[in-house]
Amino acid sequence: MRAPTIQVIVVNYRTPELTLKATAAALREMEGLDGRITVVDNGSGDDSVALIAEAIARNGWDADGRVVLMPNAQNGGFGAGNNAAIRDGLGAGRAPDFHYLLNSDAWPEPGAIRALLRVMQENRDCGFAGSCIRGVDGAPHQTAFRFPSIAGEFEGAARTGIVTRLLKGSVVPLPAPQTLSCVDWVAGASVLIRRRTLNEIGLFDERFFLYFEETDLSYRGARAGWKTYYEPRSEVVHVGSVSTGMKTWARTPGYWFGSRLHYFTKAHGRAYAAAATLARIAGGLIWRLRCALSRRPVGEPPHFLRDLIAHGLRRAFRRAPHARTLRGTTMKDVNQ
Incomplete structure (x- = not known):
């Protein structure tokens, strides 16, 4: 063999x-x-x-x-x-x-x-x-x-x-x-x-x-x-x-929010993606309340929740992009 x-x-x-x-x-x-x-x-x-x-x-x-x-x-x-x-x-x-x-x-x-x-x-x-x-x-x-x-x-x-x-x-x-x-x-x-x-x-x-x-x-x-x-x-x-610098992010980069939203939208649809974002916001508010009451650090890059909300709102009012053929990747691959 x-x-x-x-x-x-x-x-x-x-x-x-x-x-x-x-x-x-x-x-x-x-x-x-x-x-x-x-x-x-x-x-x-x-x-x-x-x-x-x-x-x-x-x-x-x-x-x-x-x-x-x-x-x-x-x-x-x-x-x-x-x-x-x-x-x-x-x-x-x-x-x-x-x-x-x-x-x-x-x-x-x-x-x-x-x-x-x-x-x-x-x-x-x-x-x-x-x-x-x-x-x-x-x-x-x-x-x-x-x-x-x-x-x-x-x-x-x-x-x-x-x-x-x-x-x-x-x-x-x-x-x-x-x-x-x-x-x-x-x-x-x-x-x-x-x-x-x-x-x-x-x-x-x-x-x-x-x-x-x-x-x-x-x-x-x-x-x-x-x-x-x-x-x-x-x-x-x-x-x-090392390449991404994630451990020292002063603020979460836009591409992280974009990748997260693209995954949920691609896998489950826009309504599911919106619900996933709302769930993350709700959970984040619970955590922040706990942190405020116990006087502990939030443990996230500054303005993470605000940036998540802003990114979600921008995408909600933006027209969904047309699928495009990527180099060496078929339309079927992209839309799966």
């Missing part, structure tokens, strides 16, 4: 040193496996391309096309960067059996990629397999989730024990499974994707600049009958939010 082929994809945006560390770790884990590593520079506009190209040549990683650098002229976001590499595949018209997406600030521990590959080979219904991800301090990161819902938005914003108990079946973050388990979706920092799944459901929707793109992809996969598995034996170290 033919050995499976894997394309590792690392998308860089102004993190060349971390990207090279991720690439080196992936190259180590790909030893004995057939495939290649594609490093995509997502229009960094700094010296990333030169630094990465020089390191690839210096280390001999470009021998036999094992590691290739793909510079993008502009930053179209996480999904667009990965799509560019997925379309290119293994080069010379060769499509891999699997695509392994690895964040530029993450590195797989020994056996991590092979563990995900075993999940795919042993579970033919598996479209996506994600890793157990920990921080550099060893603390576990939240990487297994339920799909977002109206109830989940309310619970997540309210952060109140009685609400969580009443809506426990809708809580979006899941406790990290200790054994191989099916979940709704996994974080895109380390995920193996079956090529046949993408052939069926399409690539990332490039209207998501950042956030919710992997949720949307897994949701489309679930609708088509593909399952998402969480494999705790695949361990990956992740710094987290």
Whole structure:
């Protein structure tokens, strides 16, 4: 039987040193496996391309096309960067059996990629397999989730024990499974994707600049009958939010609100999306009342609730955009 082929994809945006560390770790884990590593520079506009190209040549990683650098002229976001590499595949018209997406600030521990590959080979219904991800301090990161819902938005914003108990079946973050388990979706920092799944459901929707793109992809996969598995034996170290700066946001960027609203609208329709936003606002007000009474910090970027309301109102009075064909993505893919 033919050995499976894997394309590792690392998308860089102004993190060349971390990207090279991720690439080196992936190259180590790909030893004995057939495939290649594609490093995509997502229009960094700094010296990333030169630094990465020089390191690839210096280390001999470009021998036999094992590691290739793909510079993008502009930053179209996480999904667009990965799509560019997925379309290119293994080069010379060769499509891999699997695509392994690895964040530029993450590195797989020994056996991590092979563990995900075993999940795919042993579970033919598996479209996506994600890793157990920990921080550099060893603390576990939240990487297994339920799909977002109206109830989940309310619970997540309210952060109140009685609400969580009443809506426990809708809580979006899941406790990290200790054994191989099916979940709704996994974080895109380390995920193996079956090529046949993408052939069926399409690539990332490039209207998501950042956030919710992997949720949307897994949701489309679930609708088509593909399952998402969480494999705790695949361990990956992740710094987290280096490219996006999420940990130090002075204010939530508009693209986060846009991605969130696009997900709900695309998955469930405009009325559901509006209800989800109202649920998040209601839950947020409950949390703010609790914070005021207990004199604790809200723990969100400044003006988050006000910005959420303003964004929702602007979209409510804006004409819905026409679906457009994205580069390499069909109208069917976009409208799913």
